[in-house]
Amino acid sequence: MFIILTKMKTYKSIIFVTLLIVQVLLSACYEPVANTSDDFSEDSPETISETNTSTDVTNKSENLETNTASEPENTSMTETTKTETKTAVGFRANLEQKLSQHGLSISTVANESSPVEKRILNEYGAVFLTKATPPDKTMFTSDSEVNAFQSKAGSSSESIGGATIELQTAAMEALKKAIAEAKQSGVKITPRDGAEAAKRSYKKTLDLWNSRFEPALKHWKSKKRLTDEQISRLKSLPIKQQVQEVLELEKQGIYFNTFFNNSILYSVAAPGTSQHLSMLAFDATEFGNKKVRQIMAKHGWFRTVQNDEPHFTYLGYQESELPRLGLKKVTKKGGEFWVPDV
Ligand SMILES: [Zn+2]
Known part of the structure; x- marks a missing residue:
C-alpha cells in the first residue's frame, strides 16, 4: 500500500512538474491568437489570420528595438522601479504594475466574472496603461462615480476648431503639440462632432445606449420576440x-x-464604459489621413478601439514602447489599432 501511495505521489509529482514545464514553455513562446470564440467578434476568420501574421512580425521586430531603446529612460528611476519595469512582461503584468502606481489593481478596476467588463479590459484595455490617470473602473454606473473620477484626474479646456474641448491636462498638452505640428506639416487636426469629441458625461453615454436599446425593444415586441x-x-x-x-x-x-x-456594442459603448468619460479620448475629423495618425502617435495618441476609426486614446508613450507594454498592432482596412496582446 505504502509503495503504491509513494508511486502515486511520484507520478503526481512527474505530472505536476511536466505541466509546469509545459506551462512555462507555453507562456515563453506565446503568440497572439485571435479570440475566435468571441461572441462579439465581427471579423471573418480570413481577416483575423491576415492581421495576426502581420502583427506578429511587427511586434517581434519592434520588441527588439524597444528593449535597447528604452534603457536610457530608465536610468532616472529608482532601483525598485527599474527591476519592476524589466520584469513586467505582457499586458496583464504591465497593467497590474501601472494600476498599482495609482493605488489600483486589476481586481478593483474590473469584475472579470462579468463578460462585459472582461471584454472591456481585454479588448479596449490599452487606456488603463496610460501615463495620465487611468480610469479606476471598467464600467462607471452613475454620474456621481464619473464626476468623482473626473475631478480627481483634473482637466484642461481649450477652444479647438470652434469647439470647447476638455481633456486630462497631460492629454490636452500632447494634443496641442500634435495640432501645432500638424499645422506646420500643412494638415489639420480638428474635433469631430464638436465638444462631444472629448470629455463626455455619464448621462451622455446612457442616452446613447438608450437611443439603441429602446427602439430595439419596440422592434422585437412588434416581431413578437419580446413580451411586455x-x-x-x-x-x-x-x-x-x-x-x-x-x-x-x-x-x-x-x-x-x-x-x-x-x-449593440458595435453601435455604442455600454453605458459608463466610454474612454471619453476618462477624458483620455479624442475623436478627430481627419482620422483617415495617415500623416495625421503619425503625428498623433508621435505625441502619444493612438487608436485603441478597433472599428472606431475616428477615436484616439491618450497613452503618452512612443509607438516603439507599446509592444513592451503588452500591446499589439492590429492592421485593418481603416489602418492600425493598438490593442492588448492577450
Ligand atoms: Zn471616441
Missing part, C-alpha cells in the same frame, strides 16, 4: 445587469444595434 413583461423587466434592471441581459438576448438573434442585425 420582458420589456418592463429589462427596463427596470440595474444598468450592469441590463447590459448583461441585452448581450444574452443577442446570442439568440435579438439584436439591439441600429438595424437590429448586430450587437
Whole structure:
C-alpha cells in the first residue's frame, strides 16, 4: 500500500512538474491568437489570420528595438522601479504594475466574472496603461462615480476648431503639440462632432445606449420576440445587469444595434464604459489621413478601439514602447489599432 501511495505521489509529482514545464514553455513562446470564440467578434476568420501574421512580425521586430531603446529612460528611476519595469512582461503584468502606481489593481478596476467588463479590459484595455490617470473602473454606473473620477484626474479646456474641448491636462498638452505640428506639416487636426469629441458625461453615454436599446425593444415586441413583461423587466434592471441581459438576448438573434442585425456594442459603448468619460479620448475629423495618425502617435495618441476609426486614446508613450507594454498592432482596412496582446 505504502509503495503504491509513494508511486502515486511520484507520478503526481512527474505530472505536476511536466505541466509546469509545459506551462512555462507555453507562456515563453506565446503568440497572439485571435479570440475566435468571441461572441462579439465581427471579423471573418480570413481577416483575423491576415492581421495576426502581420502583427506578429511587427511586434517581434519592434520588441527588439524597444528593449535597447528604452534603457536610457530608465536610468532616472529608482532601483525598485527599474527591476519592476524589466520584469513586467505582457499586458496583464504591465497593467497590474501601472494600476498599482495609482493605488489600483486589476481586481478593483474590473469584475472579470462579468463578460462585459472582461471584454472591456481585454479588448479596449490599452487606456488603463496610460501615463495620465487611468480610469479606476471598467464600467462607471452613475454620474456621481464619473464626476468623482473626473475631478480627481483634473482637466484642461481649450477652444479647438470652434469647439470647447476638455481633456486630462497631460492629454490636452500632447494634443496641442500634435495640432501645432500638424499645422506646420500643412494638415489639420480638428474635433469631430464638436465638444462631444472629448470629455463626455455619464448621462451622455446612457442616452446613447438608450437611443439603441429602446427602439430595439419596440422592434422585437412588434416581431413578437419580446413580451411586455420582458420589456418592463429589462427596463427596470440595474444598468450592469441590463447590459448583461441585452448581450444574452443577442446570442439568440435579438439584436439591439441600429438595424437590429448586430450587437449593440458595435453601435455604442455600454453605458459608463466610454474612454471619453476618462477624458483620455479624442475623436478627430481627419482620422483617415495617415500623416495625421503619425503625428498623433508621435505625441502619444493612438487608436485603441478597433472599428472606431475616428477615436484616439491618450497613452503618452512612443509607438516603439507599446509592444513592451503588452500591446499589439492590429492592421485593418481603416489602418492600425493598438490593442492588448492577450
Ligand atoms: Zn471616441
